[in-house]
Amino acid sequence: MSVESSRTPQKLNFSPMVWLYRLQQRLSITRNEGIAVLTLTLLFVTGLTIRQVQEQQVPPLAVDTLTARSAAVTAGAGSAEGGRGTPKGPTEDDPLHLNEASVTALQALDGIGPALSERIVEYRSTQRPFQRVQELRRVSGIGPKTLADLRPVVTVTPAEAE
Numbered sequence: 001m002s003v004e005s006s007r008t009p010q011k012l013n014f015s016p017m018v019w020l021y022r023l024q025q026r027l028s029i030t031r032n033e034g035i036a037v038l039t040l041t042l043l044f045v046t047g048l049t050i051r052q053v054q055e056q057q058v059p060p061l062a063v064d065t066l067t068a069r070s071a072a073v074t075a076g077a078g079s080a081e082g083g084r085g086t087p088k089g090p091t092e093d094d095p096l097h098l099n100e101a102s103v104t105a106l107q108a109l110d111g112i113g114p115a116l117s118e119r120i121v122e123y124r125s126t127q128r129p130f131q132r133v134q135e136l137r138r139v140s141g142i143g144p145k146t147l148a149d150l151r152p153v154v155t156v157t158p159a160e161a162e
Contacts, residue, residue: 095155098136099129111149116141130156 016038024034089108090096096105098120106117116139123139124130133151136142142150 090153092152095153097157098133098154099124099157109150109153111146132156 020031020034020038023029023037024031027034027037029037089110096109103114103117103121106112106120107114112120119139119141120136127138130136133154133156134147135156136147136150136154137144
């Protein structure tokens, strides 16, 4: 019997009422104040958990982007030109102007997704407009290979005298 009685208090140590009692004793607060502190703590931890889960979730790809990409690849492979650009995307004859392009226009470029297009626009607005195409290397996520792929289809509007 003494063994059972020694185990019983250990099980009670994990009950919320024991925690509440200990909190009241240590902080010298009333029972209602202790309940309020525990409730606020529980809400805070729940909020942090929800935020952590939301940050770890990867947004799904939109179905229309998958369809548009596969249609563009099929159209490009079947065309007589064998071109790699999409009909609406920039070409060497009609390049995209980096200092004027929107986020969605930048996404029409091969290898540029939503995050990278936003970084390009952010760089352009916080630093300065691009003076040369080569300055794209300053944007995080654009390496030499990406720059080589983009160079023929993008241009920079020269800053001329007004």
